[in-house]
Every structure is written in structure tokens, then in C-alpha cells.
Amino acid sequence: MADYNKPIPIPDPMTNGPYWAGAKERKLMLPRCTACNKVHFYPRIICPNCGERSIEWVEATGEGYLHTFAVQHRAMGAWAEEAPFVTAYIDLKEGDRVFTVLRGVDPTKPEEIFKKIGGLCRIEWDEANDAVNMPYWRMVG
Numbered sequence: 001m002a003d004y005n006k007p008i009p010i011p012d013p014m015t016n017g018p019y020w021a022g023a024k025e026r027k028l029m030l031p032r033c034t035a036c037n038k039v040h041f042y043p044r045i046i047c048p049n050c051g052e053r054s055i056e057w058v059e060a061t062g063e064g065y066l067h068t069f070a071v072q073h074r075a076m077g078a079w080a081e082e083a084p085f086v087t088a089y090i091d092l093k094e095g096d097r098v099f100t101v102l103r104g105v106d107p108t109k110p111e112e113i114f115k116k117i118g119g120l121c122r123i124e125w126d127e128a129n130d131a132v133n134m135p136y137w138r139m140v141g
């Protein structure tokens with residue numbers, strides 16, 4: 001935990017409190033609209049699909065599929081020392097898509113990552129401080 005040197009968000013109880021509470025328990029919690037039954041990410045108090053304000057929270061599988069990726073050769077702040085690294089969009093099994101840093105792939109071999117598009121990814125958590133676990137995704141498929 002003391003080694004975590006990346007930016008850490010401040011949980012906001014009004015919008016994303018359940019997300020970060022779940023993260024602390026290494027559970028991916030997603031907001032789901034009770035009107036249209038679709039999950040969305042990032043957390044909002046209004047459904048981006050139908051505009052209703054009836055949001056409930058559900059525990060997700062923490063699994064999804066690689067949608068696309070990019071190799072980051074330059075970055076700012078504490079991320080600079082990580083470059084090159086891979087960022088990706090993951091299609092959640094429950095629906096919607098998350099942006100993440102993707103682990104378990106070699107950023108010097110993008111042609112190998114390209115072959116894994118559609119492959120299974122799983123969320124994992126880094127303990128950033130006493131209140132926040134940060135999500136990352138790992139290529140497993």
C-alpha cells in the first residue's frame with residue numbers, strides 16, 4: 001500500500017460511494033437502472049440509457065472481454081515510470097465498457113495483444129490507501 005504512488009480518487013457518496021465500498025472488498029459494483037435494467041459505467045445518478053433516476057447497485061462478475069487497446073509510450077506524473085504500458089477498453093459481461101490499464105500483456109508486442117481482442121479479462125485490485133482499492137484488469141484469455 002505504501003508503494004502506491006498513482007493518483008487516488010476521493011470517493012463521492014452521492015455518485016460512486018457503493019462502487020468504492022465494493023472496491024475496498026475487491027468486488028466490482030455497478031449501477032443498474034431499475035427502469036431499463038441496463039448497467040452503466042462510470043457511476044451516475046441518472047441512467048445514461050433512458051434518463052431515469054432509479055439506480056440500484058449490483059455485484060458484477062469482474063470479468064469482461066478486451067474490446068481494444070493502445071500502448072502508452074509517454075505518460076505524466078507517476079505513470080511516466082510505467083511506460084510503456086497498455087490501456088484498454090473492456091466490454092463487461094454485464095454490459096457497458098470500462099477504460100483501464102491492462103496487465104498480463106507485453107506492451108512491446110502489440111501484434112500479440114491484437115490477437116487477443118475479444119479475449120477474457122478479469123479485474124484485480126491494488127490497495128492504494130486505507131479507503132481505496134484501485135481497479136486494474138488482467139488479460140487471462
Ligand SMILES: [Zn+2]
Binds near residue numbers: 033036038047051
Ligand atoms: Zn435506464
